Amino acid sequence: MQIRVLIERENKSKDINIDKSVDIKKLLESLKINPVTVIVAVNDEIVLEDYRLKNKDNVEILSVVSGG
Amino acid sequence: MKNYVYRDLSSKKYTKNEFFKYVEKKVLKTVRNYDLIKKNEKIVVGLSGGKDSAVTLYLINKLFSSRISDISALAVDEGIKDYRDKTLLDAKKLCKDLNIPLKIFTYKKEIGVKIDKIAHLGNPCAWCGVFRRYLLNKTARLIKADKLATGHNLDDEAQSIIMNQFKGNVAFSAKLGPMTGALAHEKFVPRIKPLYFLTEKEVLIYSKLRGLNVNYVECPNSAGTFRDKVCEMLNSMENEYPGTKQGIVNGFLEILPKLKEMYKGQKIGSCKDCGEPAVKNKCRKCEMVDKLRLKKLL
Numbered sequence: 109m110q111i112r113v114l115i116e117r118e119n120k121s122k123d124i125n126i127d128k129s130v131d132i133k134k135l136l137e138s139l140k141i142n143p144v145t146v147i148v149a150v151n152d153e154i155v156l157e158d159y160r161l162k163n164k165d166n167v168e169i170l171s172v173v174s175g176g
Numbered sequence: 177m178k179n180y181v182y183r184d185l186s187s188k189k190y191t192k193n194e195f196f197k198y199v200e201k202k203v204l205k206t207v208r209n210y211d212l213i214k215k216n217e218k219i220v221v222g223l224s225g226g227k228d229s230a231v232t233l234y235l236i237n238k239l240f241s242s243r244i245s246d247i248s249a250l251a252v253d254e255g256i257k258d259y260r261d262k263t264l265l266d267a268k269k270l271c272k273d274l275n276i277p278l279k280i281f282t283y284k285k286e287i288g289v290k291i292d293k294i295a296h297l298g299n300p301c302a303w304c305g306v307f308r309r310y311l312l313n314k315t316a317r318l319i320k321a322d323k324l325a326t327g328h329n330l331d332d333e334a335q336s337i338i339m340n341q342f343k344g345n346v347a348f349s350a351k352l353g354p355m356t357g358a359l360a361h362e363k364f365v366p367r368i369k370p371l372y373f374l375t376e377k378e379v380l381i382y383s384k385l386r387g388l389n390v391n392y393v394e395c396p397n398s399a400g401t402f403r404d405k406v407c408e409m410l411n412s413m414e415n416e417y418p419g420t421k422q423g424i425v426n427g428f429l430e431i432l433p434k435l436k437e438m439y440k441g442q443k444i445g446s447c448k449d450c451g452e453p454a455v456k457n458k459c460r461k462c463e464m465v466d467k468l469r470l471k472k473l474l
Binding site for chain 1: 394
């Protein structure tokens with residue numbers, strides 16, 4: 109399965125090959141991103157860490173920390 | 177299948193509409209429990225164009241417009257290229273959308289210098305923070321606001337408590353809390369923090385779901401600062417021990433009345449240069465201005 113991941117803080121997107129059973133929690137672990145510091149949207153919808161990724165999902169990892 | 181957007185500390189899941197209610201209930205409770213907004217008060221919001229102050233403006237307007245006499249926004253342009261110029265565009269658009277008047281003040285005009293010009297001196301956040309507090313208080317008072325609302329959230333407060341603790345600045349902590357200021361002075365406009373019990377993550381989710389068109393970038397000067405390091409440490413602790421930030425703030429609120437009592441006796445006068453409130457004969461803003469003059473940056 110392939111997904112597209114945009115990491116907002118690094119301002120870069122990349123295609124990643126993943127196993128079928130990967131959820132957001134596992135994806136963040138593999139990217140070494142602390143889940144407290146981000147929210148994740150898949151195909152423009154905010155999702156929780158237990159969301160199971162599907163082929164061709166478009167994932168955005170948005171940074172929580174910003175000036176306000 | 178329901179689409180959940182948030183899970184709280186007790187693992188309860190929320191749909192979009194449930195999350196809106198959860199956030200708004202928290203803000204209503206904070207305002208009510210700490211008596212932050214009284215009937216017929218004139219409220220001004222310190223608006224940066226970032227998510228926290230945008231949500232503050234949006235929620236005060238949504239939840240309290242029938243209770244207050246007036247709402248407006250104040251923005252400060254510190255002169256940080258490619259950052260503040262962008263967020264101010266969002267601030268203008270948000271105010272236009274909500275039909276709320278916005279006034280913008282610049283460091284260049286009010287202090288005489290842009291932050292970009294003095295960032296090389298080191299720790300720009302220290303200069304920026306002092307100038308911003310001075311300017312927001314002064315301008316809020318000039319427009320006769322009863323309260324100045326800011327976008328400080330639970331993360332900001334937990335960081336400030338820990339930073340003061342690490343540096344031994346107990347007196348600074350006495351100024352924290354949902355309504356700031358340990359000392360009363362006729363020239364101080366009380367500052368209120370309606371988002372006090374919302375985490376930064378909750379504020380971000382709310383702003384995204386409400387479609388608030390704001391800039392989500394971080395100030396370029398904040399990387400590597402002491403606050404940044406404490407923020408990282410707390411986020412790491414929060415991941416391992418969920419509820420850490422809430423625990424820090426709840427514990428602090430238990431001792432805050434004692435702290436305020438301890439520092440109540442401290443005299444506060446007026447700055448001999450600008451007339452603004454000052455603990456010494458000069459306020460911190462004027463002390464900093466003197467330093468910049470010595471360095472021929474003003």
